[in-house]
Structures are given as C-alpha cells and as structure tokens.
Amino acid sequence: MAKQVRIGLVGYQFMGKAHSNAYRQLHRFFPELGVEPVLKALCGRSEEKVKAAAEKFGFESYETDYRKLVERDDIDIIDIVTPGDTHVEIAIAAAKAGKMVFCEKPLASSVDKVQVMCDAVNAAGVRNATCFNYRGVPAVKLAKQMIQDGVLGKIYHWRSVYLQDWIVDPNFPIVWRLQGDIAGSGSHGDLVAHSIDLAHYLVGDITEVCGMMDTFIKQRPILAESDDRLGGKASDEMGDVTVDDSSIFLARFANGAVGTFEATRMAAGRKNHNKFEINGSKGSIVFNMERMNELEYYNHDDPAELKGFRTIQTTDGCHPYTGNYWPIGHIIGYEHTFINLIHDMLQAWESGAEFHPDFNDGLKCQKVLDAVKSSSDTRTWKGV
Numbered sequence: 272m273a274k275q276v277r278i279g280l281v282g283y284q285f286m287g288k289a290h291s292n293a294y295r296q297l298h299r300f301f302p303e304l305g306v307e308p309v310l311k312a313l314c315g316r317s318e319e320k321v322k323a324a325a326e327k328f329g330f331e332s333y334e335t336d337y338r339k340l341v342e343r344d345d346i347d348i349i350d351i352v353t354p355g356d357t358h359v360e361i362a363i364a365a366a367k368a369g370k371m372v373f374c375e376k377p378l379a380s381s382v383d384k385v386q387v388m389c390d391a392v393n394a395a396g397v398r399n400a401t402c403f404n405y406r407g408v409p410a411v412k413l414a415k416q417m418i419q420d421g422v423l424g425k426i427y428h429w430r431s432v433y434l435q436d437w438i439v440d441p442n443f444p445i446v447w448r449l450q451g452d453i454a455g456s457g458s459h460g461d462l463v464a465h466s467i468d469l470a471h472y473l474v475g476d477i478t479e480v481c482g483m484m485d486t487f488i489k490q491r492p493i494l495a496e497s498d499d500r501l502g503g504k505a506s507d508e509m510g511d512v513t514v515d516d517s518s519i520f521l522a523r524f525a526n527g528a529v530g531t532f533e534a535t536r537m538a539a540g541r542k543n544h545n546k547f548e549i550n551g552s553k554g555s556i557v558f559n560m561e562r563m564n565e566l567e568y569y570n571h572d573d574p575a576e577l578k579g580f581r582t583i584q585t586t587d588g589c590h591p592y593t594g595n596y597w598p599i600g601h602i603i604g605y606e607h608t609f610i611n612l613i614h615d616m617l618q619a620w621e622s623g624a625e626f627h628p629d630f631n632d633g634l635k636c637q638k639v640l641d642a643v644k645s646s647s648d649t650r651t652w653k654g655v
C-alpha cells in the first residue's frame with residue numbers, strides 16, 4: 272500500500288494544470304515509488320473559478336484563502352503556482368504552518384525576497400523545492416550523468432538560447448508575465464532562469480556576468496481577460512510594458528568555464544526552443560527542448576573516419592525515467608518533465624534525503640538574475 276502525500280495547490284491556470292496532472296499521473300507510472308499524491312485541496316481567490324478548476328483537475332476540495340489552506344491538518348505539501356508577486360507571503364505562511372513548500376520559478380523578483388523565503392523554510396525546518404522542471408527531462412539527466420562520469424572531460428563552454436515567440440504580435444495583451452510588479456521581469460525570470468538553473472546543475476556556479484536586457488514593444492493593449500494558455504483577450508486601452516522582451520548575458524563559472532545565455536519571447540518561429548550546448552575537452556553535447564527525446568553527443572576520441580555528432584534517442588528504458596513510461600522509442604513530452612521532477616522530489620520526501628532544486632537553488636539563480644539586471648542597467652560586469 273503506497274504512503275499518501277497530501278497536496279494543497281495554490282493556483283489553477285497553466286502551471287496549476289501541469290502540476291495537478293503530474294500528481295495524478297505519478298503513481299500510475301511510478302508505482303514502485305511507494306508514495307501516492309492525493310489532490311486534497313485547490314486554492315484560488317474566485318470561488319466560482321476555483322470550484323470549477325478543482326472539479327476539472329480532480330481535487331477533493333477547494334479553498335479561497337491560502338491562509339486557511341496552509342492551516343489544514345490534512346495537507347503535507349503546499350505547492351505554489353500563482354503569479355510571482357504572491358509567492359513570498361504564501362511560502363512564509365506555509366513554512367510557519369510546518370508544511371513542505373514547493374514553488375514555481377522564479378521564486379520571487381529579487382534576491383532580498385527570495386532570501387526571506389529561504390529564511391522562512393530554514394527557520395521552520397521544512398522541506399522545500401523549486402520547480403525547475405527541465406531537470407526532469409531524461410536527456411538532461413543523462414547529460415548530468417555523462418558530465419559527472421567525465422565523458423565530456425573538462426568543461427570549457429556553456430552556450431544556451433531560450434527562444435519563444437508568443438509575444439511577437441504587438442497586439443498581444445499585457446498578461447501578468449508582462450507586468451513587472453507581478454512577474455518581476457520578462458524573458459529574464461521566465462526563461463533565462465531555466466537556463467541559469469540548468470547551467471548551475473550541469474556546469475557549476477556562475478561567478479560573474481555582463482548583461483544586456485531590452486524591451487522592444489513598450490506599449491501593448493491592456494488585458495481584458497486571461498486564459499490558461501499564457502494569453503487572453505485584449506481590451507481597447509493601451510498600457511506600458513514593464514518587463515524585458517529579451518535578456519542576453521556573458522558569464523564566467525567558478526570552474527573556469529565560460530558561458531553565453533540568450534532568452535527572448537520575440538524570436539519569430541521559435542516556440543519553446545530551450546537549447547544548450549556544452550563543449551568539453553573530450554566532447555560536446557547539445558540539447559533542445561523542441562526535440563526533448565534526443566541528446567546530441569560528439570566524442571572527440573572517436574576514430575577520425577567516424578567522428579561526428581550522433582543523436583542518442585533517450586527513450587530506451589535505460590535512460591533516466593524512461594523505463595517507467597512506454598516501450599523503446601515511444602516518446603514523452605513537456606508534461607512528463609513535471610512528473611519526473613515531482614517523482615524525484617517525493618522520493619526524497621519519503622526517504623528524508625536532500626533534494627535539489629531546493630529554495631537555495633532558487634536563490635542561487637536569483638543572484639545571477641539580479642546581477643545580470645544590475646549589469647545591464649550599469650553597462651558593466653558584475654560579480655554574483
């Protein structure tokens with residue numbers, strides 16, 4: 272009989288859908304984990320909407336005030352998937368109530384705020400995790416194993432682009448991800464945060480940055496009504512865009528590697544082009560989320576006549592997570608990154624082992640984000 276872990280989820284739009292789906296699927300694909308998530312309560316401010324979402328996602332109950340949710344004694348983990356400006360207060364309340372806290376990235380909009388969240392979970396001694404879901408991609412975990420095993424040798428270069436195009440249309444409305452007071456930043460915290468976390472995970476700590484952040488479309492229609500697919504209906508009124516459209520920076524790593532990072536939501540034709548290349552003394556790897564079931568690998572030690580990038584299909588059962596899904600070659604998708612990350616998080620929850628990415632990893636990421644912003648504002652290199 273699997274042990275139950277009882278989930279209280281705050282927020283029910285795009286990420287609410289992704290997280291609640293992951294909890295529902297987990298036990299079906301990973302029965303040996305011995306932990307089964309139970310969707311106890313969904314929380315949101317509008318009773319009508321949260322009730323409908325709770326029914327749709329399969330929650331047993333709903334709450335309209337997160338303060339009531341965190342106090343419930345039938346909940347073990349508070350999962351926060353609301354817009355960024357609400358994370359701090361909910362995380363603090365959850366930690367004070369003794370609950371484990373799982374929170375979407377970026378944790379907050381500044382190092383100071385994220386530090387407050389870290390202090391709260393540390394003071395309460397509660398487990399915590401940050402949803403950097405791309406750590407749950409089989410190819411990314413394989414990349415981690417290869418680097419740890421020395422397959423790439425000494426790492427010289429990190430090169431990432433995270434490109435999307437969903438705000439290219441100047442009439443795309445100012446949803447919360449385009450509002451600085453809510454999201455904190457634009458492509459910076461939304462996209463480059465993922466690349467920073469992957470770089471930390473795969474290469475190591477970033478120590479110095481030189482950044483350039485820009486906003487191309489400074490006014491857009493004000494939002495009339497949001498949907499759960501990043502967009503919504505535009506009104507006739509115009510408003511200011513208060514976040515970056517594009518964020519680019521150079522970085523130095525503590526281990527001597529160097530990196531380039533680029534993120535934008537204005538790259539026409541690019542949908543979820545979360546790509547990185549790592550070059551080491553013994554070879555290179557390339558990953559692209561748009562082809563997430565593959566990892567390209569170049570082995571510098573191959574015989575000269577056979578040298579060239581090969582494409583590893585990471586669907587073979589021997590690759591991380593994949594033995595729990597489909598027969599060889601039957602691919603997985605975006606939603607599985609959440610199932611896999613939550614699998615690892617709950618495995619650690621059950622065993623009491625340390626888990627990453629935790630709030631401290633979120634803080635490390637935020638330190639880089641803030642340093643890049645400050646570098647861009649002052650047009651100088653900044654230490655992290």
Ligand code: SOE
Pocket residue numbers: 435461462465501543
């Ligand atoms: C939108 O840019 C978005 O959904 C991000 O908010 C997610 O973090 C990223 O994984 C995919 O794109």
